[in-house]
Amino acid sequence: MSEKKKGPSLWDGFKAFLMRGNVVDLAVAVVIGAAFTNIVNSVVKGVINPLVGAFGTKDLDKYSSCLKDPCTFDEATGTATSGIPIMWGSVLSATLTFLITAAVVYFLMVLPMSKYLARQVARQKAKEGTQEIIEVTELEVLKEIRDALVAQRGSGHDEH
Numbered sequence: 204m205s206e207k208k209k210g211p212s213l214w215d216g217f218k219a220f221l222m223r224g225n226v227v228d229l230a231v232a233v234v235i236g237a238a239f240t241n242i243v244n245s246v247v248k249g250v251i252n253p254l255v256g257a258f259g260t261k262d263l264d265k266y267s268s269c270l271k272d273p274c275t276f277d278e279a280t281g282t283a284t285s286g287i288p289i290m291w292g293s294v295l296s297a298t299l300t301f302l303i304t305a306a307v308v309y310f311l312m313v314l315p316m317s318k319y320l321a322r323q324v325a326r327q328k329a330k331e332g333t334q335e336i337i338e339v340t341e342l343e344v345l346k347e348i349r350d351a352l353v354a355q356r357g358s359g360h361d362e363h
Contacts, residue, residue, distance in 0.1 A: 239307075240304065244300060248264075251296075252299075255295075264293045266291060267290045268288070269286050270287040
């Protein structure tokens with residue numbers, strides 16, 4: 204008869220996974236990221252797209268090229284009714300959204316956090332260096348005491 208190994212259950216493993224700190228941090232990051240994405244999308248659609256579109260005659264999302272003529276669109280829905288349109292304006296808009304999001308995340312979150320962490324590491328190294336100097340000094344004092352005791356014993360044994 205073979206015995207089954209009694210390890211942690213599937214439920215215990217799942218609970219341990221959920222209680223890890225980085226899972227909670229990740230959940231917070233996703234929620235903040237979703238809210239932040241809405242802000243960036245609004246800036247791109249409300250400010251950037253009209254500015255880029257000012258060089259033409261329409262909104263950036265509506266720029267397209269026709270792969271197969273004639274391209275006609277239903278004004279109510281914005282979908283193509285004939286032809287094959289290439290909607291390069293919406294791709295450009297999404298690319299701008301990505302670049303703006305990446306720039307804001309880098310300059311407002313990643314860069315300040317990396318500078319903060321570098322300062323923390325420098326402080327920790329300085330603290331460890333001070334501790335090491337104190338430990339070396341204590342070690343030197345203990346060696347001197349040992350040497351003094353050895354010298355006393357040595358001189359005490361010679362007299363007898």
